[in-house]
Amino acid sequence: MGAAIAMQCEVVAIGTELLLGQIVDTNSSWMGERLALAGIDSHFQTKVGDNLNRMVLALRTALARSDAVIVCGGLGPTQDDITREALAEVMNVALVRDDAIADRIREMFEARGREMAENNLRQADVPVGARVIEQVRGTAPGLICPVGQKVIYAVPGVPYEMTEMMERSIVPDLQARAGTAATIVSRTLRTWGLAESTLAERLAPRLEALDEQGEGASTIAFLASGIEGIKVRITVKQPDAESAKQMLNAEEAEVRALLGDLIFGADDETMEDSVGHLLRTGGLTLGLAESMTGGLVASRLTNAVGASEWFRGSVVSYASEVKFDLLGVPEGPVVSDEAARAMAEGARKMLGADIGLSVTGVAGPTEQDGQPAGTVFFGICMNGSTDATHLQLPGDRDRVRQFAAISLLDLLRRRLLERE
Amino acid sequence: MGAAIAMQCEVVAIGTELLLGQIVDTNSSWMGERLALAGIDSHFQTKVGDNLNRMVLALRTALARSDAVIVCGGLGPTQDDITREALAEVMNVALVRDDAIADRIREMFEARGREMAENNLRQADVPVGARVIEQVRGTAPGLICPVGQKVIYAVPGVPYEMTEMMERSIVPDLQARAGTAATIVSRTLRTWGLAESTLAERLAPRLEALDEQGEGASTIAFLASGIEGIKVRITVKQPDAESAKQMLNAEEAEVRALLGDLIFGADDETMEDSVGHLLRTGGLTLGLAESMTGGLVASRLTNAVGASEWFRGSVVSYASEVKFDLLGVPEGPVVSDEAARAMAEGARKMLGADIGLSVTGVAGPTEQDGQPAGTVFFGICMNGSTDATHLQLPGDRDRVRQFAAISLLDLLRRRLLERE
Numbered sequence: 001m002g003a004a005i006a007m008q009c010e011v012v013a014i015g016t017e018l019l020l021g022q023i024v025d026t027n028s029s030w031m032g033e034r035l036a037l038a039g040i041d042s043h044f045q046t047k048v049g050d051n052l053n054r055m056v057l058a059l060r061t062a063l064a065r066s067d068a069v070i071v072c073g074g075l076g077p078t079q080d081d082i083t084r085e086a087l088a089e090v091m092n093v094a095l096v097r098d099d100a101i102a103d104r105i106r107e108m109f110e111a112r113g114r115e116m117a118e119n120n121l122r123q124a125d126v127p128v129g130a131r132v133i134e135q136v137r138g139t140a141p142g143l144i145c146p147v148g149q150k151v152i153y154a155v156p157g158v159p160y161e162m163t164e165m166m167e168r169s170i171v172p173d174l175q176a177r178a179g180t181a182a183t184i185v186s187r188t189l190r191t192w193g194l195a196e197s198t199l200a201e202r203l204a205p206r207l208e209a210l211d212e213q214g215e216g217a218s219t220i221a222f223l224a225s226g227i228e229g230i231k232v233r234i235t236v237k238q239p240d241a242e243s244a245k246q247m248l249n250a251e252e253a254e255v256r257a258l259l260g261d262l263i264f265g266a267d268d269e270t271m272e273d274s275v276g277h278l279l280r281t282g283g284l285t286l287g288l289a290e291s292m293t294g295g296l297v298a299s300r301l302t303n304a305v306g307a308s309e310w311f312r313g314s315v316v317s318y319a320s321e322v323k324f325d326l327l328g329v330p331e332g333p334v335v336s337d338e339a340a341r342a343m344a345e346g347a348r349k350m351l352g353a354d355i356g357l358s359v360t361g362v363a364g365p366t367e368q369d370g371q372p373a374g375t376v377f378f379g380i381c382m383n384g385s386t387d388a389t390h391l392q393l394p395g396d397r398d399r400v401r402q403f404a405a406i407s408l409l410d411l412l413r414r415r416l417l418e419r420e
Numbered sequence: 421m422g423a424a425i426a427m428q429c430e431v432v433a434i435g436t437e438l439l440l441g442q443i444v445d446t447n448s449s450w451m452g453e454r455l456a457l458a459g460i461d462s463h464f465q466t467k468v469g470d471n472l473n474r475m476v477l478a479l480r481t482a483l484a485r486s487d488a489v490i491v492c493g494g495l496g497p498t499q500d501d502i503t504r505e506a507l508a509e510v511m512n513v514a515l516v517r518d519d520a521i522a523d524r525i526r527e528m529f530e531a532r533g534r535e536m537a538e539n540n541l542r543q544a545d546v547p548v549g550a551r552v553i554e555q556v557r558g559t560a561p562g563l564i565c566p567v568g569q570k571v572i573y574a575v576p577g578v579p580y581e582m583t584e585m586m587e588r589s590i591v592p593d594l595q596a597r598a599g600t601a602a603t604i605v606s607r608t609l610r611t612w613g614l615a616e617s618t619l620a621e622r623l624a625p626r627l628e629a630l631d632e633q634g635e636g637a638s639t640i641a642f643l644a645s646g647i648e649g650i651k652v653r654i655t656v657k658q659p660d661a662e663s664a665k666q667m668l669n670a671e672e673a674e675v676r677a678l679l680g681d682l683i684f685g686a687d688d689e690t691m692e693d694s695v696g697h698l699l700r701t702g703g704l705t706l707g708l709a710e711s712m713t714g715g716l717v718a719s720r721l722t723n724a725v726g727a728s729e730w731f732r733g734s735v736v737s738y739a740s741e742v743k744f745d746l747l748g749v750p751e752g753p754v755v756s757d758e759a760a761r762a763m764a765e766g767a768r769k770m771l772g773a774d775i776g777l778s779v780t781g782v783a784g785p786t787e788q789d790g791q792p793a794g795t796v797f798f799g800i801c802m803n804g805s806t807d808a809t810h811l812q813l814p815g816d817r818d819r820v821r822q823f824a825a826i827s828l829l830d831l832l833r834r835r836l837l838e839r840e
Binding site: 019020021022023024025028029030031032033034036042043044045046047048049051054057058061064065223224225285288290293294295296297298299301302303305307308311312313314315316317318319321322324325350351352365397398401402 | 450477478538705710721723725728733
């Protein structure tokens with residue numbers, strides 16, 4: 001690895017709808033995370049509307065204080081899309097139509113059997129001296145615009161197009177400019193059920209060892225993701241992709257050795273993906289009975305593609321009579337150990353499943369059956385026995401429901417792991 | 421109304437976690453929308469990390485191009501919270517501890533029976549010459565900091581605290597500076613089921629009439645909100661609150677006359693709130709049978725506080741056998757008119773409800789029973805008869821499921837309206 005320069009790159013997001021709050025600017029957040037991961041500092045992010053003078057001002061302000069700027073949006077075909085014009089002005093050059101790009105845009109419309117309005121060819125206009133980032137997912141290409149020793153990258157605001165150009169072209173170009181010949185890769189391990197401070201304690205031996213290694217060691221960061229738990233992100237930097245992958249795998253093994261089954265998944269894997277995977281490999285089916293969560297657990301489970309292999313269904317027994325009549329819950333308080341157990345058994349039987357799972361409780365805002373809001377009972381019926389667990393959850397109605405749903409999924413996950 | 425000056429106010433959001441993409445900056449979006457509604461222009465928004473020099477630079481850059489700046493975040497008790505220091509530097513004054521604020525902070529901790537760490541008193545530091553926006557929801561007060569003829573407002577980053585200070589103090593102060601003695605109020609009517617262009621056609625007579633009235637007329641704007649439909653926002657500007665309210669009510673009546681039952685709710689009212697309201701006033705109960713939506717419809721309905729008054733429950737019949745055995749669906753294709761009708765009848769009977777509602781279909785990605793992804797059948801059983809409807813929905817698995825859920829709720833809403 002050569003001596004890397006601390007490269008600063010800021011993001012300018014284009015669009016009046018961003019300033020008016022009609023759209024939340026999630027692109028800039030994604031880019032900020034991606035740049036940090038690539039070891040590139042990002043000190044400012046700006047939003048500006050579809051106005052030429054103000055776009056030029058925002059770009060010049062950004063260039064004055066950073067080495068590189070990524071401008072996102074305003075590359076489409078309509079008269080509002082004037083990022084190309086702003087770039088030409090900042091670069092002090094003319095905009096010239098690029099015939100190769102124009103042909104490609106025409107071909108894309110033909111291939112889709114759609115007529116092309118003439119203004120689509122505006123997307124083929126390129127400031128003199130700019131390099132083109134070829135469009136592979138949309139009609140508008142990206143641009144790499146040198147301005148003295150600095151650079152402005154332009155990408156479309158469509159997330160699917162933006163992320164692809166960032167990965168393929170912009171991040172590598174920034175890393176080359178920074179002199180980081182290194183490959184930086186990361187993996188996220190998703191945990192649930194522990195506070196960040198407790199996680200840090202569990203990982204302390206490894207964090208200390210990495211600290212001692214100093215420069216060149218893997219890094220470990222914690223990212224809170226609300227109700228979905230805490231992510232543990234491992235990042236490594238190596239001269240090439242192969243050694244980076246090996247180092248990442250080795251570090252993952254170290255972290256897994258300390259955290260064990262607190263980790264429910266990696267990267268984009270959700271709690272329901274994890275549960276689905278365990279049910280599928282175990283050849284088991286699941287039936288649910290939900291009360292306070294009102295269908296939330298079932299809707300999470302059925303988000304997973306292929307859920308029909310292992311998910312039988314759910315009885316959302318919101319009214320107490322439904323619990324008594326359908327699920328065979330004995331008459332009495334429905335927010336209780338007994339009710340949770342009976343619901344789990346009833347669900348298993350009614351839905352013809354291997355495992356029965358249930359949740360009953362008080363979402364709030366008011367109490368029920370003398371139990372305060374946040375009271376939750378879970379039942380689980382598997383391997384010929386049934387038990388119940390009790391939790392007291394904090395927060396408002398929505399939070400209690402969401403928290404109960406993921407807690408129940410995690411309970412099932414742990415029981416399936418024990419069984420293995 | 422006096423002659424109003426076009427006031428420009430930009431937003432600077434503070435926090436390294438915003439730049440790293442760990443938190444999406446929804447505060448700025450909210451503030452942008454709120455400022456637009458108050459008739460105040462906002463041309464730039466900036467995010468900057470918890471670094472004194474860069475915060476000062478961002479504030480000075482914003483002041484150079486706008487009349488007012490709102491800085492959000494960095495007012496808490498920790499050493500990272502240095503917005504007060506940055507403001508003092510930009511104002512070129514000292515920071516002085518305000519004893520009244522300090523006492524209030526101490527009292528808040530005492531009232532909650534919690535010990536106060538000394539650093540909490542940092543929140544009582546005020547730049548000389550700044551006015552305090554009293555804290556009513558949290559411990560940190562806001563600040564109004566004059567800088568020459570311009571002004572910087574500082575508010576905490578906690579949304580619940582920020583929005584309250586915006587409404588109570590900052591928006592009125594900005595309007596006073598702009599010389600708009602006027603009251604600007606708005607109401608949002610929520611529609612579902614029509615494209616924006618079709619809505620605009622339906623409203624064309626009214627839009628033309630408002631155009632002719634010119635200055636001083638109500639304004640009508642369309643805001644797309646994805647799967648939840650299109651919002652029609654009416655805004656009026658009047659010298660006082662009473663005449664503003666009258667004008668808003670009159671305009672709402674005009675819009676409702678043209679759109680009728682396309683409008684399902686106003687402001688924050690959701691589709692499920694609307695359905696719940698109709699069921700409650702009709703004294704009716706509902707039972708569901710869901711297949712492809714896997715509990716999504718039930719979980720939406722049970723989001724509504726008080727759902728237990730009218731919601732009996734749902735049978736999430738994901739496996740075909742559950743449809744046959746529990747709901748009495750005749751053996752055969754389960755994605756069909758017949759299955760949807762049988763499911764609705766089965767749900768009504770099993771759950772002891774007045775109305776039975778069902779959805780079956782193919783969420784995708786693969787086809788089922790020879791039906792392509794996106795095929796949906798709804799069943800509804802009420803007033804002694806049962807019918808089914810068929811839809812073909814676009815999009816991926818998640819979108820098809822979400823779209824099916826809200827479409828079914830809208831179908832029920834329309835049937836309940838007909839009954840009235």
